[in-house]
Amino acid sequence: MSYKSDIEIAREANKKPIQEIGDKLGIPSEHLLPYGHDKAKVSQDFINSVQGNDNGKLILVTAINPTPAGEGKTTTTVGLGDGLNRIGKKAAICIREASLGPCFGMKGGAAGGGYAQVVPMEEMNLHFTGDFHAITTAHNLLSAMIDNHIYWGNELAIDERRVVWRRVLDMNDRALRDTVTSLGGVANGFPRQTGFDITVASEVMAILCLATDLDDLQRRLGDIIVAYTRKKEPITCRDIQADGAMTVLLKDAMQPNLVQTLENNPAFVHGGPFANIAHGCNSVMATTTALKIADYVVTEAGFGADLGAEKFMNIKCRKAGLAPSVVVVVATVRAMKMNGGVAKADLGEENVDAVKKGCPNLGRHIENVKSFGVPVVVAINHFVTDTDAEVQAVKDYVAEQGSEAILCQHWAKGSEGTEELATRVAEIAEGDWANFAPLYADDMPLLEKVETIAKRIYRADEVLADQKIRNQLKEWEEAGYGNLPVCMAKTQYSFTTDPTRRGAPTGHSVPVREVRLSAGAGFVVVICGEIMTMPGLPSKPAAEAIKLNADGDIEGLF
Template identity: 65%
Template sequence: MATDLEIARAATLRPIREIAEKAGIPEDALEPYGRYKAKVSLDFVNAQKGRPDGALVLVTGINPTAAGEGKTTTTVGLGDALNSLGTRAMIALREPSLGPCFGVKGGATGGGHAQVLPMEEINLHFTGDFHAITSANNLLAAMVDNHLYWGNELGLDARRIVWRRAVDMNDRALRSINAALGGVPNGFPREDGFDITVASEVMAVFCLAKDLADLQARLGRIIVGYTRDGRAITARDLKADGAMAALLRDALAPNLVQTLEGSPALVHGGPFANIAHGCNSVIATKLALKLADVVVTEAGFGADLGAEKFLDIKCRAAGLAPKACVVVATTRALKLHGGVAKSALGTEDVAAVTRGISNLRRHVQNMQKFGLPVVVALNKFTGDTEAEIAAVREAMRPLGTKVILCTHWADGAAGTADLARAVLELIEGGTASFEPLYQSHVSLAGKIETVAREIYHAASVSIPPPVAAKLKRFEDAGFGDVPVCIAKTQYSFSADPTLLGAPEGHVLPLRDVRLSAGAGFVVAIAGEIMTMPGLPRRPAAEGIGLDAEGRIEGLF
C-alpha cells in the first residue's frame, strides 16, 4: 500500500495560477512562492468584502485516539466531493506545526487520496508564516528585557512579567528557564519560559485579526507584565506593536494551495486546539466565503476543544454562522473508547463499538446545542464489519443524525460523494440556528463552568483562590466580557487523558488562567496540560531524512 508521501509525489500538480483562476482569484492578486503555492494579496482580500457569503461547514471529530479518525482527510475529501458534484467549494485549513511533525502526530495535510499539496512544503517551512509569528513574539520578549536594562522607565516589575518566548518545536527543557544570566552586561536575571509558537498569543492575534489595522491594534493590546501597583504594561507602551506588525505584514496574506484533485484550499494560521483556540485565520475563512458557495473548514482535535472554541471564540469574533457540522469517527476509534486494546482492533467487537459510541453521541449532542444540524462521517477501514457500522447508524438515529460511510483515503472525492450530498441537504434544509454556548455578560468563572458542565459533563470546576483572584482582576480591568479558551487534554472530556468514552461527574481542576488581551480571550489551563509539549520517547524526527536523490523520506 502506498504511503501518503508516495501518493503525494505521484500526483500531477497544476500551476497555482490555474487553481487561483478556478477560485476566482486573478493572477495579478497572487504572490507566488514557487509554482504550486502562493499568497493572495491583501488588496484583493479587502476588495471582496462587499460580496455575499457562501455556506460555512465545520468538520470536527470525536476525542482523538491512537487508532486515528481522519478529520483533515475528511475535510479535504468533502471539499473535493462538493466540487465534483458541481458545487463551487473551497477548503480552509490550519498550517501544520513543526512540533507534531517531528513529534508523534505527524503532519496535517490529510492523507491517501484526500490531501492538500505540496505535502512536504506545507508540513515544513511552507511560506514562512510561523517563522514570522515566532519572530514577532520574540521581538516583544527582547524589547521587554531591553526596557528593563535601560532604566525601566515604565516601572515594569520584573517579578510580574507574563510575556513568554516562543519556538515552534516540542522542547520540554524550555518550559521554565532562567534568563539574563552572566552578569551586568546581560541584563537582570529573572525566571522566564517558552511556549510552542502555536500556543502563543501572537498566533491567536494573527488568526483572529480582520486586517492589518486590526492586527496592529490587537498586538498593541498585548499585556507583557504589570507594575508593582498592578498597572498593566502593553506592547504599545513599549512601542513594539509597529515592528511586530511589520514582521507579520506579508504573513497575514492567506496561502493558496490545491488538493490532490485540484480543489482550491486556503491554508493559513495554526493554533493548537488543546492549548489554544484551534482554528485557521479569520482572513482566510472570510475570503473563502466570498469566493465559494460552500466552504469546508476544520477545527482541531475533538469537538469538545476545537469545535467549541471555533463556535464560542472565532465565530463570535468574526461574525460567522456555520450552516452544518460534520463529526468524524471510525469504528476502530470507537472500540478504543469502548475499552478495547489497540492490538485487538482488527477483531469484530460490536459491544465495544456500542460502548464507545457514548463518546460520539456526546459530541453530536454538543454540536446540536449550538443550533447546528449534524452528520456523522464514518471513515471506513478494511476490517470494519457490517454489524459494527450498523451499530453506529442505529445509535445516531434517535438524534436525527445520518451516518455516512466514507472511503476518501482510498477513493478520493468518489469516497465522500454521499457525505457531500448529505451536507448539501443540511445546508439547503435551512435548519441551522447558530448561537454561542454562553453570553458575553456571564462572568469568566461562569463561562468556564458552563463549558465544563454543558460540553465536558463535569460536576464542578475546581478554582483555587489564587486563580479566582486572577479572574477577578481580569474582570476589574474590563475583560469580563471576553470568551474563555480552556486548555486541557485532547484525549478525554475530562482533564484526565485516561478517562475515555463519555465520563460524567468529574471535576475540572484549573491550574492557572492567562489573559490574552490582544487575542480577546482568557486562557484557562486545566489539569496537567502544558503550553510547551515535549517529544515522545521515539520522536518521528528519528525516521525523517533525505534519500540519495535529496528527497525527503519518512514524513507523514
C-alpha cells in the first residue's frame, strides 16, 4: 500500500485565511500582521490587552531518546492539539520554528507529518517570516561591532584573546567551527582565533525565546558578556552599544507567528533553540500569549525528555513562572525494538521480546518526568507495521510504571486518531493533579546543579570536570551568576554522552568539556562529551534531494 508524502498531504491542505484562524482565539484581524494569506504575526498591543486573562492548561509533549526509527513528537503535538479541538476544547498548539541546518542536513522538516501537520509546510521549513535571519543578523552585528571597537582604538581595553562572542550561521557547516578572522593586513584588523555556531545555538535565540517584551529583550541583550579585559573584567553588549540596534533588528521577530494545522486549528510557531545544544523550547511570548486566549495549550520540548523536558522544566518554566498540568511522553513500538537491539532493516517483523527489552528507556523517561511532580501519559505513535501484541507489551509495561499508554493514529487519521488521548489528557489537566517543582533550587552551586541533572536525570555516577572548569564556575558564582540554571549541551541519542548507548544505562560518567556563560539569556551552558554547537552535514545531505519540479513545486522536504 502506498502513502502520500508529508509534502503531498500539506500541498492538498484546505487552508483558511489566517484571519479566520485568529477569530478562533479572539484575535481581531487588525491585530494580525499578515505575511501572505496563511501566516501572520500577532501584535504586541493585542498581547498586552490579554494579560489580565486567566491562564489555560499547559500540556507538554516530550519523547524517548530519538532513534533512526523516528518517534513523531511534533506530529503527536499537532495531533493532540487537533484532538482537543475535536472533543470541543478551545486548544492552541505552540511549537518551534525549523532551522535550515537540519532541514538540509538529515532531519528534514519540522512541522509534523501525515495528517497531523502545521501548514504552510514549505514556508515553515524554509524562510518562514524571517525570524531566524533577523536573529542571525543581530548576532553578527554584535560580532562586527566588537571587532570594529578593537580596530578603532579599543577604548574598553578588550583583551583580544578573551573575546568570547562567536559568529553564527543557520546552516550545518563544520568548516566554520574553528576559524581565524582579520587576516590580510592592517586594514582588516587584528587576527584572532574564533568560530561559528549554528544560529539556533545563539544566545540571541535564547534571549528572544525567554524575553517577555521589547524592554526585557533589550535589557537581556545588553547583559550579554562578549569579552573580558586583561584584568578579566567582563565587557557586555551594552558596553559595545549594540543592544539598541539589535533590538531594532529583532522588533518584528519578537512577535509570535500564527499559522494553522491541516484541520484549521490555531498554531503558534515561534523561536527555535535546539534541545541538544540550547534550551529546546518555543518562545515564552508565544506560550504565555496562547495560555491567555486558549483553554488548553499543547507545546513540545525537543528531543528526549532528558534534554528538552528537563530544560523546559528547569529553565523555561522557572524563568516564565509556568507549570505544566500533564506531560505526554511519545514512544513508538519501532523505537522500543531498536532499543531492544533490533536493526532498522528488521523493524517490520514482530518481536515482542525486543519491545519488552527496549522499554526501560521509556520507563526511565516516565520516572524522570514524574520527579518534577507532573502526571505522565504515554502516547504510542502508531506505525502500520505495529502488531497488537507489540502495542499491548508497551501498554503493560507503562501500566507497571504507574502510568497509562494510549495508542494514537493521528499520522493516518488526524484528530480522529487522538480522541482517546485528548480525552484522557483533558481529564488529568482538569483534575489539577500536578504539583510541579523544578529539580534544583536557584541557590544551589552551579556544579551541584550539573551533578543533580547528571545523577537524577541521566543516572550517571559522576561528573568529570577539570579544575579549570570548576574554577570558572566558582568565578561566575563570585560575580553574582550562581543563581542561574544550567543548560546541558549533550547528545540527544542516549542518557549518556555516548550516542551509541541505547536503553537506560547506569554507572556512567558525564565529562564536561567546556562551560559558557549566557548572562543575557540567564543560564550557564555546560558542553558535555563530543557535542558540537556547529553541526556538520551527513555524507548524503537531505539537500541533495530538495529541488523544484516542473510545476514549480518544492520536492524533497519531508
